[in-house]
Amino acid sequence: MSVPSDSLFRVFSADARVALRRFYENRHERIATHLATNFAEQSTLDRLLALELLEYDSGEGEYRLDGRLESFLEEMLGTAEVAHADWLGSLLEELRRLIEACQNLGDRRKSETFLRRIVRLLRHCDSRTQRHLDQIRSAVDFDYRAGSDFEVKLQNLQWHLERARSYGDGIGQLDLLLRDHPFFQVQQDLGLLKLRTRLLRRCRLVSDALITVYQMIEEYLNRIQRDFARARKLIRLRALLDRHDHLSTTNIEEVAAGATGPWFYDLRVRTLIAPAILDERPELLERALARSGVVKSRGATRPAEIRDYPVEELPPVIDWHDVFAAFNGQQGDLYSFLRSVRVEGRLLTESEWLDGFCAILANEEWSDAWSGTVFEMSGNENWRYAVVPPPERMEA
Amino acid sequence: MNGEAPTFVAVLFARLCRGDNLILSRNGPESDGDLFRQVEAGEDACRAYFMPLGYRLERGDNCYFFSLEDEPQTTLESKLERMIRMLRLLDFLSSHIENFGEGVVFSAATLTSRCQGDSRAERFLQENGTGSNRAEQAESLLLRLQRQGYLSLVEVQRQEFRVLSAINYLFDFAGRIDLQEEEATEEEHAKA
Numbered sequence: 001m002s003v004p005s006d007s008l009f010r011v012f013s014a015d016a017r018v019a020l021r022r023f024y025e026n027r028h029e030r031i032a033t034h035l036a037t038n039f040a041e042q043s044t045l046d047r048l049l050a051l052e053l054l055e056y057d058s059g060e061g062e063y064r065l066d067g068r069l070e071s072f073l074e075e076m077l078g079t080a081e082v083a084h085a086d087w088l089g090s091l092l093e094e095l096r097r098l099i100e101a102c103q104n105l106g107d108r109r110k111s112e113t114f115l116r117r118i119v120r121l122l123r124h125c126d127s128r129t130q131r132h133l134d135q136i137r138s139a140v141d142f143d144y145r146a147g148s149d150f151e152v153k154l155q156n157l158q159w160h161l162e163r164a165r166s167y168g169d170g171i172g173q174l175d176l177l178l179r180d181h182p183f184f185q186v187q188q189d190l191g192l193l194k195l196r197t198r199l200l201r202r203c204r205l206v207s208d209a210l211i212t213v214y215q216m217i218e219e220y221l222n223r224i225q226r227d228f229a230r231a232r233k234l235i236r237l238r239a240l241l242d243r244h245d246h247l248s249t250t251n252i253e254e255v256a257a258g259a260t261g262p263w264f265y266d267l268r269v270r271t272l273i274a275p276a277i278l279d280e281r282p283e284l285l286e287r288a289l290a291r292s293g294v295v296k297s298r299g300a301t302r303p304a305e306i307r308d309y310p311v312e313e314l315p316p317v318i319d320w321h322d323v324f325a326a327f328n329g330q331q332g333d334l335y336s337f338l339r340s341v342r343v344e345g346r347l348l349t350e351s352e353w354l355d356g357f358c359a360i361l362a363n364e365e366w367s368d369a370w371s372g373t374v375f376e377m378s379g380n381e382n383w384r385y386a387v388v389p390p391p392e393r394m395e396a
Numbered sequence: 397m398n399g400e401a402p403t404f405v406a407v408l409f410a411r412l413c414r415g416d417n418l419i420l421s422r423n424g425p426e427s428d429g430d431l432f433r434q435v436e437a438g439e440d441a442c443r444a445y446f447m448p449l450g451y452r453l454e455r456g457d458n459c460y461f462f463s464l465e466d467e468p469q470t471t472l473e474s475k476l477e478r479m480i481r482m483l484r485l486l487d488f489l490s491s492h493i494e495n496f497g498e499g500v501v502f503s504a505a506t507l508t509s510r511c512q513g514d515s516r517a518e519r520f521l522q523e524n525g526t527g528s529n530r531a532e533q534a535e536s537l538l539l540r541l542q543r544q545g546y547l548s549l550v551e552v553q554r555q556e557f558r559v560l561s562a563i564n565y566l567f568d569f570a571g572r573i574d575l576q577e578e579e580a581t582e583e584e585h586a587k588a
Contacts, residue, residue: 145495227497230567234487236575241480255572256475260463261454261565262418262544264478 008076015044020053023065024073036063057123059116067127071134085132085163088125088170092177095121099183115189122195129171129206136164137213144220150228154221161217168210175203284358291355316343318352320359324366327390334360334388335378361388401445402438407431409446412462417545419562422458423499424548435460456568458498458561482566483573488520498563504555508534 009017019040023031036045045063048054055064065073095118102114143156178184178196187193240246247253327337338353348356360366369391376387411431412418422432435442435453443453451462490496492510508531511517518530525533538557541547546566547557 223497227495230570231490233573233575234483234490234570237483237570237573238487240575241483246480249576251572251574251576252479253472253476255569256479257472259475259479259569261461263482263566263569264475265418265464 008073015040016048016053019044019048020065020069023054023063024070027065027070030060031063033061033063057120060120067131071131085167085170087128088132088167088174091121091125092170092173095177099181103183115192119192119195122192122199125174126195126199126202129174129202132167133206133209133213136160136167137209137216140164140213140217140220144224150224150231153224154228157217157221157224161214161221164210164213164217168207171203171206171210175200175207178203287351287355288358288362291359316352318343318348318356320356320363323356324360324363327360328392330390332390334390335383335385337390357385366391402434402441404431404434404438405442405445408435408442409451412460413451416543418461419456419545419560419565420460421545421560421562423558423561424545432460456561457564459565461562461565479569483570484520485524486566486570488517492517493559496559497567498559498561500559501550501556502559503551504531504535504538504557507538 009021012020022039023036031039039045040048045054049056053066053069055066056062057064064070098114098118098121102111102118105111105114140157140160143153143160178200184192184196187196237246237250240249323338323341326341327334330337332340334357338348338356341348341353341356343352361370370388377384378387379385408420408431411420411428420428420432420435422429424432439453439455446453446462450464452464454461454463492507492514493500493502496502511521511530511534521530521533521537525535525537527533527536535555538547538555542549542557545562546560548560550556550558
């Protein structure tokens, strides 16, 4: 068998490279010690064994690639076979045949040969069960993530589900055989008993892991079906939008009318006003909102008729940025400063300077200058107010 | 106000009412994830706290957001326009990002390369992004979605984004739309 790419084996050191490559090429064959020494010197083989890149079966006197390395190489070289767990079925059949033969034979030597063969099969089974489970898991994950054809994905995942089920059946049969077969009850060989216990534990672990795999596949299947339906709907909607048929053939108008949340917000309320003011002085909040252009809509909207009002009654447009800049350039506190500000040739009205006071104090850009400051309180006959110095004076 | 309000309501209010990112996702940054779990544990108390203030705490699929009880009513035309913009955005992202949905990670470069040669996608980027070329337009579009809380930038160097649970809020609207013209659209789908 030829390896598709030599380049992968360059990751190993030069002396190990040739040996590993030959072991990989002959991975389906039985490699006895004398054959292995043709692949590499004994010292190299020992080193590979120590590095757990090779396995040595002392009973049979055979070498083989470590299961993990073999699956890694197969995966990297694209030769991994994603197939049903037929190997487990045939392995179980062979096991049963060997056990029967072992039980029926009177010759002790022959029966020992069969016993060795059984041990070998069980060892092989131990490493391969875990590997097969990993293969299913990675194949499921890969088929879910790769590609964009929903139907192919669905087909592949359904196939993996079948495959996982048949594998689960096989594991169940193996568990039953090891647990209940009289052959294992009467065997006294310590090695075999240990192996049996290990395999029983492995069967339990694989069964548990398979449940997770089933759940994962079912979740992926559900997700794919949902995504498929979603993508299909969006394609249809796009076609309707392009044809301008969306209003007549969908309920988009109804959905839009009832739509709420951030995507449909027209504005956001942003305020630094203390909750106490919001609770106790609702008229201030109302004025602040009105200043921002937020008013309760009553009835149908209609254009404003400004011709009914004399121009001089229209409120002036005050840029509080300019006012703040002027405030920052003088020494007086905010209250006194606002009382002296003039717009359009007149002093600010009470409502206007109150707005200004709140606007300047509540502005996010400027309020940091007073952060943590405790203001002195002052008052006159009508008002009690905080004495707010200009930020520049505070810094000085 | 209610004296037994959960301790994190101020943080939640600031998170959902300030800036551009107004949706709290379960799979958002660490601070968002923590806050999400807190809100999830005290959801009823939070809802009861914000209700008298005119804020309805809404739960989407793995995300929270506020809807205003007295929400300033935008006109139906404006809402429709936004809805159409949203559908076109979802269609664009679903078509050009593999498995587009909550949790998927993709890079701006992949999106740009997938749009190459697709006149519809290029037109969409031109209309919705800013910049002189496709890459800049895609990047600006993605950064805007990141600011709005639908994506999060997971790898700055490679410009990799993760789709946050907030996207389910948009998908939910698309899911609510019923199509009446089944047969005709079947043909469209077959063509597509």
